[in-house]
Amino acid sequence: VGLSPTGLALHPGGKVLYVANANSDTVSFIDTETNEVIKTLVVRPDERLPFGSMPNGVAVSEDGKMLYVSNAGNNALAVVKLSGKGREGSVRGFIPTGWYPGAIINKGDWLYNACIKGVGSRTKRPGRKGWNSHWHRGTVSRIRVPNREELKKYTVRVLTDARIPQVLQAMDRARNDVKPVPVPEKNGEPSVFEHVVYIIKENRTYDQLFGDMEKGNNDPDLCTFGKDITPNHHALAEQFVLLDNYYCNGVLSADGHSWATEGNVTPYLERSFGGFSRSYTFGDDPLTYSSSGFIWDHVLAQGLSFRNYGEFDYATTVPDADYAAIYKDFTEGTHKIKRRQRIGVENLRHYTCPDYPGWNMNIPDVLRANVFINELKQFEEEKTFPNLVIIYLPDDHTSGTSPGHPTPRSLVADNDLALGRIVEAITHSSFWARTCIFVIEDDPQNGYDHVDGHRSICLVVSPYTKRGEVVSDFYNQTSVMHTMERILGVPVYNQLYAMAPVMSSCFTKEADLTPFQCLPNKVPLAEMNPVAELLPEKERYWALQSEALKLDIPDQADEDTLNRILWHSVKGVDTPYPAEFAGAHGKGLAPLHLRLAGPGESVEVDFDEDDDD
Structure with missing residues (x-):
């Protein structure tokens, strides 16, 4: 069959x-x-x-x-x-x-x-x-x-x-004699970009990071990792576009990375939410893969080049070391701690940088950024750069308030600095004029947001990105994938991302080659969580709760507990947790002309052709 x-x-x-x-x-x-x-x-x-x-x-x-x-x-x-x-x-x-x-x-x-x-x-x-x-x-x-x-x-x-008409429209043939634009109107038409850099991070909602940005649709009371902790995220959103109506299709890493790299999630994986009895996949269970393939399969089939930095890798170190030891080894340049990769997708492994580590909360993101920047320098010397680059920066996931691990704000600051350094390096390179960078989270991990728990962050950085504007058009992870493949001239491979709108409203016709200057971190890196026994009673409770969570494997920790730990670590133990804004609540959708049906709600359907509702 x-x-x-x-x-x-x-x-x-x-x-x-x-x-x-x-x-x-x-x-x-x-x-x-x-x-x-x-x-x-x-x-x-x-x-x-x-x-x-x-x-x-x-x-x-x-x-x-x-x-x-x-x-x-x-x-x-x-x-x-x-x-x-x-x-x-x-x-x-x-x-x-x-x-x-x-x-x-x-x-x-x-x-x-x-x-x-x-x-x-x-x-x-x-x-x-x-x-x-x-x-x-x-x-x-x-x-x-x-x-x-x-x-x-x-x-x-x-x-x-x-959205069948939209899917068919996405398959329209290219027109002849069309001038290059940032996002071509039809697939196969020329783009001003030759390179796409796709940065995938872990588990934040919009309000958690950008709730303090007044020009967007924000709630400052829900902002956890604001400008003092994430100055580079904020600077990129200020200098380029702030997307305040962007959502994750996925809800956790198992489906989030599938949406981010395949533009689809198969019934096998969707049915697994009942218990994940076979596996909890992070790109390592072939039963979960869509027959339409991954984005790198599409790019390679088109004869384009590709390089992966960390996606789908379970990284380990030799010898086994904690964050403090790895950070010291990195900053002091002793290089005594080696890294070992484990990638379950064979075709991906062949195109992966062997020195770049994937998932491992003990490895600083600034180390990951350094590996990429060193290779970027080699690409500069060789005067070539892959058409598609995927970079994985997972440390904004955090390790909670577990003793012996960095504080949540320190890991998010590490993630922010790494992102800033990567974007700075690319924008100062000879490839900048022809490069577009997309930054997303794989999923919001049941986080809190006043619009809905699916709302997340997306950054679009390029010479042709609008400057200083708010873009409130509805976009999601499949929009990002559709836009990237449209830019690279890759035909659509499945209906789920082909139906998504491409992100044309983020761009302008005129290029601004002003490079990005990375901002220094304001929160110390490797700021460690204190020993639980030395903490006051309420802080000790959350430290012990965090220590009991399994945080070394993606999504094995109870989401609600972890989100409460992160909230109290920044807001204080006496500040009530905003449970009513966690997950798929949909409380802020109505002003955006969006709607979430409630439990057991029957939605009436009117089939009149002139019905505009």
Whole structure:
């Protein structure tokens, strides 16, 4: 059958088995007597579309005349008319559903549809404070089997909601004799940029960093790592563009890095939120990969060059050393502590800088920045620079207030200084005039923000980026991926990022080659958390809570506890934690003309063609 067979249904006659292939966008028809595939049916809403419908549930009507398929990527059910005793079939239309349909059954005139993601991470658990991004609340809906006219209306709604026209538009062919612009209107048209630098960081919301920036949509009361701790983030947002309506698609590292590097998350991974029984992936479980590939696969297939610095690497040191020892070894230049890589994606490993470490909270980000800058100098000498560069800077994740580790503000300051140094080096290089830098977080990790816990930071730095402006257009991680590939002339590979708007409003036609000057850190690097026993009672409580968390592996710590630790470490132990603004609450979406459906809420759909709502 196809990739990732996920759903099964048997024809009433017992002679045909239907298999939903989530990673192939197909349903296989199997002759149960010969065990052979007799038909492979593509169930995308339009045959011209790339991968992304992700069928992962299937049901046959009781009379054997219809087949219903849960298309997770389209938030829809595909309606298939069966013929030839179930051996043939054709798609007749689509029915809109809730978020990420994953199972379907048919009883008489009714369809019962289960959506995996439902209303998102808003399930309360008895005796537990706050929220957790693992706590998805799925939904089950009852849908009357539509007649022909109803199906036509439903299909129009699916095409609209799944942004199928936008996906097809993203696949338009390039025009001839078009002048280079920052973000070409059509794929394959020339860009003023030849190089894209993609910097991926860890786990912050917009208000946590930029809540003190008055010119944006901010809440200063929620700002935790403000200008004194992150002067370079603030300077970049001030000097270039401040994006205050940008969101993470992912909610934790397992899906955040998939969204950031694939522009998609497969049903296998989405279904894993029930327990992650096989693995908690950080790019090291091949069952989680989208068949459409990673961004570096797309770039390399186009004949372009690529270099990776740390993404998907579980770094270790030889000998095993703590942050203080590694920082001392780095600053004193003794180089006694060596680093070892472990990358699960073979094709990525071949294009990775061997000296650059990935995930390891004991390794300073300024060390990582130094490795990249040294290679940048080599690229200068060779007069060549990769078309796509990915740089991983994870230390803004922090190690909480665990004794023996740097304070949260110190690790965030380390992350800020590393970012500033990298951007400064690039903007002072000979490649600056043709380079665009994107900086994002992999996920917001259930953090607090007055608009919504998915809102995060995104920086866009280039000679053609607008200067000193606020951009409030809606963008997310898939917008970044779509924009980067549009710049590099790479065709879209899946529907999920092809539907996202490219970030044209961040740019202007005229170049400003003024380089960025890195600002010094105001918070000491390697400022260590004190021993718990020496702390007052309330501070000691949070230090011991932090020490009990498993922070050496991505996302093994309880999110709500860690976010409370970070809050109290900066705001003080007596300042109430803003639990009402943590996670996917959606309290600030209405002024932005956005909406989050509440638990159990039914959203009425009006199919009138002249309805502008």
